[in-house]
Amino acid sequence: MVADSGAASGPKPSSSVKLVLLGEAAVGKSSLVMRFVNNDFQENKEPTIGAAFLTQKCNLPTRTIKFEIWDTAGQERFASLAPMYYRNAQAALVVYDITKAASLTKAQHWVAELQRQASPGIVIALVGNKSDLAASPNNSGSSSSGGSGGALSDASTAGDDGDAASSTAVGDGDDGDEDEEGEGGDARKVATKVAKAYADEEGLLFFETSAKTGLNVAEVFTAIANAIPETSLKGPRGVGGQTHLGGGRQEDAARVNLTGGRDAAGPKEGCAC
Amino acid sequence: MDGSVEPQTPVSLGNSPANSANGVPEQDNSIDKKDFGSHMTNEEQGRAQSTSTGEEQPSREGTPPPLPPRPKNLQLLDGRPQTSGSSKPSRPALQSKATTQLSFADTQSYSDESKDTSSSDASKQKIGPNRSGSEADDSASVKSYVPTLEVGGDTESLLGEVLTGHDKTILKSLGRPFDSTSGRSERMFPDDPEFEIAFEHEFDEVEEMKADGSNEEAVMNHWRSKLKHFLILSSAGKPIYSRHGDDQLITNYIGVVQTIISFYQGANDVLRGFTAGEVRFVVMSKGPLNLVAITRLGESDSQLRSQLDALYMQILSTLTLPSMEKMFSNRPSYDLRRPLQGTEMLLSALADGFTRGSPSTLLSALECLKLRKSHRQAINNALLKTRSQNLLYGLIVASGKLVSVVRPKKHSLHPGDLHLIFNMLFEAGSVKAGGGENWIPLCLPGFNNTGYLYMYVSFLNLENLSEQVEERPSSSAAAQDEVAILLISANKEGFFELRQMRDDLVEQLQKNGSIDLIRTAVKKGRPSCTDIVPGSPIRHFLYKSRGNVQFTMPSFEPFFATALDRRRLINLYNTLHTHMHARPTHLKVHHSTSTTNISLAWITPLFELYCVAPSPTSRAALAQTANKIIQWVRREEERVFIIGGAVF
Numbered sequence: 020m021v022a023d024s025g026a027a028s029g030p031k032p033s034s035s036v037k038l039v040l041l042g043e044a045a046v047g048k049s050s051l052v053m054r055f056v057n058n059d060f061q062e063n064k065e066p067t068i069g070a071a072f073l074t075q076k077c078n079l080p081t082r083t084i085k086f087e088i089w090d091t092a093g094q095e096r097f098a099s100l101a102p103m104y105y106r107n108a109q110a111a112l113v114v115y116d117i118t119k120a121a122s123l124t125k126a127q128h129w130v131a132e133l134q135r136q137a138s139p140g141i142v143i144a145l146v147g148n149k150s151d152l153a154a155s156p157n158n159s160g161s162s163s164s165g166g167s168g169g170a171l172s173d174a175s176t177a178g179d180d181g182d183a184a185s186s187t188a189v190g191d192g193d194d195g196d197e198d199e200e201g202e203g204g205d206a207r208k209v210a211t212k213v214a215k216a217y218a219d220e221e222g223l224l225f226f227e228t229s230a231k232t233g234l235n236v237a238e239v240f241t242a243i244a245n246a247i248p249e250t251s252l253k254g255p256r257g258v259g260g261q262t263h264l265g266g267g268r269q270e271d272a273a274r275v276n277l278t279g280g281r282d283a284a285g286p287k288e289g290c291a292c
Numbered sequence: 293m294d295g296s297v298e299p300q301t302p303v304s305l306g307n308s309p310a311n312s313a314n315g316v317p318e319q320d321n322s323i324d325k326k327d328f329g330s331h332m333t334n335e336e337q338g339r340a341q342s343t344s345t346g347e348e349q350p351s352r353e354g355t356p357p358p359l360p361p362r363p364k365n366l367q368l369l370d371g372r373p374q375t376s377g378s379s380k381p382s383r384p385a386l387q388s389k390a391t392t393q394l395s396f397a398d399t400q401s402y403s404d405e406s407k408d409t410s411s412s413d414a415s416k417q418k419i420g421p422n423r424s425g426s427e428a429d430d431s432a433s434v435k436s437y438v439p440t441l442e443v444g445g446d447t448e449s450l451l452g453e454v455l456t457g458h459d460k461t462i463l464k465s466l467g468r469p470f471d472s473t474s475g476r477s478e479r480m481f482p483d484d485p486e487f488e489i490a491f492e493h494e495f496d497e498v499e500e501m502k503a504d505g506s507n508e509e510a511v512m513n514h515w516r517s518k519l520k521h522f523l524i525l526s527s528a529g530k531p532i533y534s535r536h537g538d539d540q541l542i543t544n545y546i547g548v549v550q551t552i553i554s555f556y557q558g559a560n561d562v563l564r565g566f567t568a569g570e571v572r573f574v575v576m577s578k579g580p581l582n583l584v585a586i587t588r589l590g591e592s593d594s595q596l597r598s599q600l601d602a603l604y605m606q607i608l609s610t611l612t613l614p615s616m617e618k619m620f621s622n623r624p625s626y627d628l629r630r631p632l633q634g635t636e637m638l639l640s641a642l643a644d645g646f647t648r649g650s651p652s653t654l655l656s657a658l659e660c661l662k663l664r665k666s667h668r669q670a671i672n673n674a675l676l677k678t679r680s681q682n683l684l685y686g687l688i689v690a691s692g693k694l695v696s697v698v699r700p701k702k703h704s705l706h707p708g709d710l711h712l713i714f715n716m717l718f719e720a721g722s723v724k725a726g727g728g729e730n731w732i733p734l735c736l737p738g739f740n741n742t743g744y745l746y747m748y749v750s751f752l753n754l755e756n757l758s759e760q761v762e763e764r765p766s767s768s769a770a771a772q773d774e775v776a777i778l779l780i781s782a783n784k785e786g787f788f789e790l791r792q793m794r795d796d797l798v799e800q801l802q803k804n805g806s807i808d809l810i811r812t813a814v815k816k817g818r819p820s821c822t823d824i825v826p827g828s829p830i831r832h833f834l835y836k837s838r839g840n841v842q843f844t845m846p847s848f849e850p851f852f853a854t855a856l857d858r859r860r861l862i863n864l865y866n867t868l869h870t871h872m873h874a875r876p877t878h879l880k881v882h883h884s885t886s887t888t889n890i891s892l893a894w895i896t897p898l899f900e901l902y903c904v905a906p907s908p909t910s911r912a913a914l915a916q917t918a919n920k921i922i923q924w925v926r927r928e929e930e931r932v933f934i935i936g937g938a939v940f
Contacts, residue, residue, distance in 0.1 A: 044634060056728075065722030066634035069732035069747075072787070090728070094634045096610070100733060103785060 033083040036247055039105045041133070042114035043125040044093035047148040050230035051114065052090045055240055060231050067092040070104060077244045084244040086110075105133060109251055110142040110243045115214070117147040117227060118206040123214060130221055142246045144224035144239055147214050151229040154205030480831060480851065480889045480906055481860045490588075491856050494519050494647055498537045515541055520647045521586040522603060522639075525550060528625045532581070533603075533636065535643045549575075553582050565593050576600040580620035581607070581628075589647075590863060592870035598653060599646045602711060603639055608737040609712050610635050612744065638712075641719035648855055649862025652714075654869055655836045655900065657843040658707055661693040662819070665930040667809045671696040672938035674800035679940060680793040682783040684745065686938075690775045690814045692718045694842075698938040706738025707841050713747070717776055723749055724774065729794075731787045736780075748779040748790035752798065754811045775810060818847035825920040829913055831889075832861055833903035835925050837933055844925065844932040861904065868893040868902050883911055892918055899925070 040048040049067050053059050056075045071090040076083055089104040091097065105111060113129045115122040126145060133143055211227060218225035224242050228235040498515050501508060515537045523542065524533040529550035534542045553575055556563035565574040574596040576583045583604055585596040608616065611631055619626045645653065652659060663671075675686050675698035685705060688695040692714050699705060713734075717723050723730050730749040735741060752775045777797065779790040801807045821830045824846060831851045836843040852858045872879050872893045882893040891904040892914050901921060905914050925932065 065637045065720060068634070068638075068716065068722060069730060069734075071723075071728045071730050072791075073728035092634065096631050096633075097733075100784075 031078075031082050033085060035085045035087055036110055036244065037087050037089070037108045038110040038112065038243065039089040039101075039108045040091060040112045040114060041101060041105070041126075041129040042093055042112075042146075043116070043119075043122040044095075046093065046114045046116040046119070046122050047230050048093060048112070048114050049090050051112070051146070051148060051228060051236055051239075052088055054230045054233055054236045056088070058233070060233075062231075066094065069097065070100070075240075077240055079241070079244055084247070086240065086244075101132075102136060105137045105141075107138060108141055109138065109247055110144070111137065112144050112146055112239065112243070113223075114146045114148050115209065116149050117209045117211075117214075118149055118152050120208045123147075123209050123217075127217065130223065134221070140248065140251050142224070142243055143221075144226065144243055145214060145218045145221075146225075146239055147209060147211070147227040148230060149206075150227040150234060151231045152205075153207040153227075480904065481857070481864075482886075482888050488856055490517060490519050491859060493517070495644060498541065500538055501540045511537075511541060519588045520643070521584075522600070522643050523549060523584040523586070524603065524607070524639075525582050525584075526620065526624075526626065526628055527554075527577070527580050527582060529554075530625060530627055532607075532628045532632065533639050535640060549584055550582070553577070565596075572596070574600065576604070578604050579613075579617060580624070589859075589866075591866050592874070594873060595654065595866060595870065598656060599642075602642055602646075602653065602708065605708055605737045606635070606638055606642055606712055606715075607632065608741050609709075609735045610638075612735045613737070613741040637720050637722060638716055641715050641721075642712075645715065645719055647859075649859045649866075651834050651843060651845060651862070651865065652707075652711060654862065654865060655834060655843045656707055657836050657841050658710055659693045659844065660842055660932060660934050661690050661695045661810070661813050662816075662844075662928070662931050663695065663809065663813050667806065668696060668930075668934070670804050671801065671806045671810075672698065674797055674804065674806060675938045676940060678793050678796040678800055680779075680786075680789050682781045682786050682789060683779055683793065684782055685778075685780040686793075686797075687713075687778040687780075688775065688810075689714065689717070689778060690810055694934060695775070695810060696938065697934060698940065701939050703739065706736065709736040709738040712736070713778065717749065717778075718774075724751060729791065733784070743782075744784075745780050745782055746784055746786060748777075748781070748787060748794065750777045750791075750794050751775070752777065752807075754807065754814070775814065818845065820849075821846045824924050825917050828917045828920065829905045829909040830903050830917045830921075831905055833901060833918075833921055834865060835921060836900040837925075837929075838897065838899060840933045840935060842933045864889065864891055864904055865902050872900070883914075885911075890914055894918060 040052065042048050044066060049064055049071065050060060052071075052073060053061065053064075056073050067090060069092055073088045073090065075086050075088065077086060078084075089108070091101060091104050111129075111133055113126045113133070115126040130143060130145065133141060214227075215225050217223075224239070224246060226235050226239045226242070228239060230236060493514075496514075498518075499507065499511050501511050518536050520535070522533070522535045523531075523546060525531050525546050529546065531539060531542060531546045534546075552566075553563055557577075562577065563575050565572065567573070570588055572587050572591070572593070574585045574587075574593050576585075576597055581604065583600040585600050587596060591599075607628075611619075616628070619628065619631065671688065675688075675696060679686065679698060683698070684700065684703070686698040687710075688697075694710070697705065713736075716732075716734075723732070730747075732747045732749060733744045734747055735744050739745070754775055777794050779793055781790060783789070798807075801810075821828050821832065832846060832848070834843055834845050848858055848861075852861050868882065868884070868891055871882050871884075872895050879893070880895055884891050886907065888907050889904055890907055890909050890911065891902070892911075894901045899922070901918060903914065903918055903921065905917070929935070
C-alpha cells in the first residue's frame, strides 16, 4: 500500500491535498478510490449515496501528500451539492466511462464547471475508466506512458497524436478510432485520441484506467500529487482549511499551467501501490 | 377480564366477534379454531373428514364475498357451486402448483377417499373446499359482508393462506406416518416443499428478456412464481419501481394495474385491495404515486400497507415531498426514475427485508442492544459531553440494534425514519461497502418531509479502532459486528464539525471502557429462550413495549437458523398480529394450536407479546412461560429498552 509509515517519511514535508471525484453515475469513481485506498475491487458495487470521505497518503521523493478524497455520488440529484465538495479542492478527478460516450460529455460539463467555479489553481485530471473492457489495450497510448504529470504534456508536444488535438478534428478522430477498434468484444465507445485531444486542449491530466485491474490507478494519483504546485501546499492541513467543507475561496494560487509546469512536477516516482 | 393487565389466565380470554357471529357454541373450540385454521386440524381430523368439517367453519369465516364467478372456476368446480366462494382463494395455485402434486404421493388416494373424482390436477386444491363444502356456506354468507366494508382486507387476505395452508397440513399429515410424533416435536412447521422451493428462489434475479423474445415464457413464469412483488407507478401510469423484472417485463402489468386503479378513481372510489386466488393485491395511492403490494405470503392488508408506507417514505427520503410534488405538478407524466436513480437498491433492500420478514416492521418498533443501565448511561453521557453545536440527533447503532441516542428534548425519533436509516446502512450495504466516512443528505419524512438533513456515518472497527479512518473496511468481513456512529445535522456543511465530534466521542467511549462493553454485548448476541425462562418450552417470542416503541426478542438460533424457518416464524407472527389487530375485534389474548405448533398473542396497553412453542406444549405451560417473559422484561426493562435516552 501507499501508506508508508509516517515515521519513515518524517523528514519529508507532508501536506494535505483535498481531492474531489466527479463524473456521471456508474463510471467507477468509488471503484477507483477503493483501488487506490484499499487496493481492492468490488464487482457490481452499489451506487454511492451522498459522498464518501477517505484519506490516503502518497509518497513522493521530496514530500508526502495526504489525499483527503471526496468521492461524490454521480446521480443528477446530488449535482447541486457538488460545489460544497469542490470548493477549496486542490485537485479533481473527472471520471468518464470509456464504454459510454455520454459519460464523456458529462465529464466535459464537470470540467467546465470546475474551471468556472472551483479554485483557480485546481489540478484536474480527466480519467477514462473501465479500460479493461476495451479490446486492444495498446490503443490507450497515453495511458501506458502516463506515469507522471509530465506525461500529458510530453505526449501532446511530441505530436504523435497532437495533430488531432484540435476541436475540429475530434469528430474525425472518433470515427477513425471506432472503426479501428470495432472488432469483436470491444465495448469501447470513446476513442483515446478524442478524450486525449480534449484533455490537451483544456490543459488537463489524462489517463485511461481500470479500477478492476488496477491499471494506471496509482499513476493518476501520483501524477496529481506531482502536479500540485508547491506554493499551494502549506503545512499538514493544506491550504484548504479543512475546518469547513466549503469556506472561503483560495485566492493565492494562480491557475496552474500544466504545460509550463511540467518541469516543476519532478521526476517520475510512482506511488508504491 | 379482557382488560386486565395481569397475566393471570390468558388462555380463557379472547372472544372474537367472529365466534359469536357464527354462534359457535363451544368457547374452547372457538379459541382454538378461529385463528389458525391453517394448522389447527390435527392428524385425525385431517383424515376423518366428517368430524373435521364442523370444525372448519370458523376458519372460513373470513371468506370474502364470492366474486363474480369466472367461467374457469365453474368449470373446475364441476357442478359444486356451493363451494365457489370458499374455494376461490386457493384457485390460482392451479397454474403454478400443479407440478408439486407429484411430491405428495398420498394426494391421489386421499382425493379418492374423499370421493373427489374430478380432474386430477385440481384435486389437491379441492380438498379444502370439498371437506367443508356446504357446511361452510352459511357462515360464509353471514360473515362475508363484514369484511368487504372496512376491515375486510385483513381477514380476506388471510384466507388465501388459511385455505391453502390447511390443505397442505392435511396432505402433510397424510403423507407422513402416524408414529412420527418425535419428528414433529422437532419441527415447528409442517413441511411444505412448494413454499420451500419458492422461497429459495424468491431472491433470484429474474432473467432479462432476450431481444428475440425466445425466453419470454420462462422469464414470465419465473416472474410469476415470485411470492412477493412491489410495484410503484405514477398516477399517470409510468413505472417507477418494480422489485422483480425489467421494464419490458412489467410494462403490461403496470398497464393493467393502472387501468384497474384509475377505473376506481374514475368512479370516485378508492381501491384498497383485491384478491385473485391466493394472491392478495393491496393498493395505496399517495398523492402522485400508486404503490402496489402483491403477496402470496398471507400477510394482512394492514401489514402490507405498512410495507408500502415504508417504500413511500424511502422515496420521500430521497426527494422530499414538496420537490416530488413539484416534479409532477409541472409534468404529470414525469419519469420519477431519473431523480430516484441509484436508490433502487434501497427500495429493493426494504422489499427483501419484508420478504424475509422483519419483526421490526411487523411491530413498527426498534430493537436495542441489551446493555446494563449504568453502561448505557456512560455512553449517553459521552454523547452529551461531546455533542457538537449543530447536532440534531446522534445515534450509536450496532448490527442494526440501537445502542444509544442523543436528541433534543422536543424531538423524538420516528421508528419509520430509523428503519430507513438502518436499511440504508445495514441492508443495502452501499455505505458500508464504500467504507470511509460518509456524508449523506437525506430527508427523514417522519421528522419533517419537506427538507433535507445531513447524516455523518462512520463505521467503527471494534477490533482495531485506529484503523478505521485510514482503511476501508473489507466489505465482506464481520458484517455482524459493525458499529456505526450516526450524527445528523441540519447543517449542510457540518461534516467536519461532526467528524470532530465522532473523534471526541470515540475517544471518550474508549476511555470509559464503553467500546469494550459494546463489543462484548454485540458478540454475546440475543439471549436464548432458555436463558430468559429456564426450562421453557417456548421457541421464540416478540415483546413490544408500546410506550417505548421498541421490541425485544430472543435469538433465532437454534430453532430458526435458516431464512426459511424465520420466514415461517414471521408468517406465524403475522397471523397472530393480524388477529390481534383486526378491527373491530380488539382481542386481548389469543391462543392458537396447529398440528406442529402452539402460539399465544397477548396485548395490554403496555405491551404486545407473541410467542410460539412446539405442539406438544400445553396451553397452561405456554401461558406460564408468557408470564415469566413479562416478568423478565420488567426486570430487564432498562437493559433491553432505551428509556428516555440522552436528551439535551
